[in-house]
Amino acid sequence: MKDYKKDFVLFFNTIKKLNIPKRAILLILSIMIMSNVLSLAFPLFFGNIINGIVSKSFYTIKMNLLYMFLCFVVSTVLDYKNQKMIIKLSYSVELNIKEELFNSILEMPYSRVYKIDKGRLVNNIESDSTIFSSILFDNMNLVVQTISMIISLIFMVYISPILTLVTIVTFPITFMIYIYSGRMIKSKEIEYTKMHDSFMSFLYESLSGLKSIKIFKVENKWNEMFRKNVMDINEKNIEKFNVQLVTQVIIGVVTFLINNLNIILAIYLIFNGRLSLGMMTAFNEYSDRFKGVLLLLSKLNSKIQQVSVSLRRVGEIVDSESIGKIENVNDKERYNKIEKIEIKNLSHTTQSSIEVFKDTNINFYKNNIYLIKGASGSGKTSLLNILSKLIDEYTGEILINGIELKCYSEENLRNKVSYVTQDHYMFSISIRENISLYRDVPLEDIENICKRLNLHELIINLPNQYDTVINDEGLNFSGGQIQRVCFARAIVSNPDVYLFDEITSAIDQKNIEDVLRIIEEISANAIVLLATHENFKFNVPIIECSVMNKRIETNELNLLQNV
Ligand SMILES: Nc1ncnc2c1ncn2[C@@H]1O[C@H](COP(=O)(O)OP(=O)(O)OP(=O)(O)O)[C@@H](O)[C@H]1O
Structure with a gap:
């Protein structure tokens, strides 16, 4: 029962958060109730017609036929209008x-998104949201059906209290069956969603790694894994539906037995003159509706269990705090240029418990290029991830102009720190947008940087030049070209700090020279950190730092050596 209460609260809290038009919901609900009440009068009219036949009263037959027809027309029109409103509203809720x-995922700190299974995120957006929106209308239907159940009950009591008493005996029995089956369905649903999440991840990874699958000719193995995934999911689904089915069969048997008992009792009452044939037919109809609602509840119960699982998953994403939004930096500092970064006693351990940094200290100052070197896995990328706030799980202090990095919002940092990561990515948008990434950057600046990176000639020969859309009609750039576009993306906003991670890995020697000259220029007014395994020849003094034994240290001997 506690679980039901929790789900109930969660459901209404989520509804409150969403902008669902309450007036539309009320209107739909009222029409549903009206149409249902109208259809409830049918059995009574029908019973009267039978009684009219028995007593040969043509007037009764005629009038009841007319009432039935009118009720039918009005409820059909209402149903039609309502269905249209429901479809519109359900899409908008979804x-x-x-x-x-989607917004919550984008706003979530990267360190948190990184930990969540990507398949689960896709499932959250795609399937949990659909289940949630459908339950909203199922719940409305539940309200209507409950009302119709109560009205049916009133008619039943009016026709025969004894028969009604026999019918409602089923209620506690079915209720217990729902509670028990609900629990079973919920546990199956949790297992199923986990499997489905990992299946979505499998699909996501298979498509991302399609090249490797083809190169290493492992299509058969992947097919096998796909089949296994699908079969496991199917099995879980079948288990879930079996529970539903068994519940329905048990409830069906219980109602059948009670039905027969009712018929015997009704015949007895007719023989004793306490019930007419017409009213027996009407009672049967009402009790069928009454039991129909119970059956509907059993189906809905399994759906509610599914939704409660979805609701919790949706809640976990929507309610997650967005650390990146907190801004604790005063106005003066917000617009100041970053002059120095001081790292004091920095320690960082990954989620898989690998200690990357331990009590390390280092300072970075404006007008300098810092070459960050170190063995693979020593922590170069981790340092850049921490400085760009992609990772915020560290102890110690990182002071930017004397203020702790955690006090800066992601938004503020976005304008001050540019980061070119190792995974170079171009979106399916125009080249101009790929470089500006919707920041306020004049086309002229984009063209200038592209000229310096030897991209301009290539771009102006494309059908729509800078407005050409990537991935459209198969357009794509080479690895080195993409790397240069990502480099341009970091440069155009003119930030205070540049973080470059292996940015020349796919670039040829001639273009590397151009990139290095640009880095020299931008370092005149910025802090540049360049993580690399290469021995670059710079024309300005650089500071080489090595990352090893969980520390970052400046190698003073290298100062000026490259000049
Ligand atoms: N997301 C992550 N989750 C768990 N561990 C991670 C994660 N990213 C990196 N690590 C671990 O942190 C350590 C440092 O990795 P990092 O990528 O910073 O090294 P690196 O010096 O940049 O290596 P490379 O030169 O190969 O790029 C490694 O032991 C790595 O296994």
């Missing part, structure tokens, strides 16, 4: 949830 989820 989109609303999807938007809220």
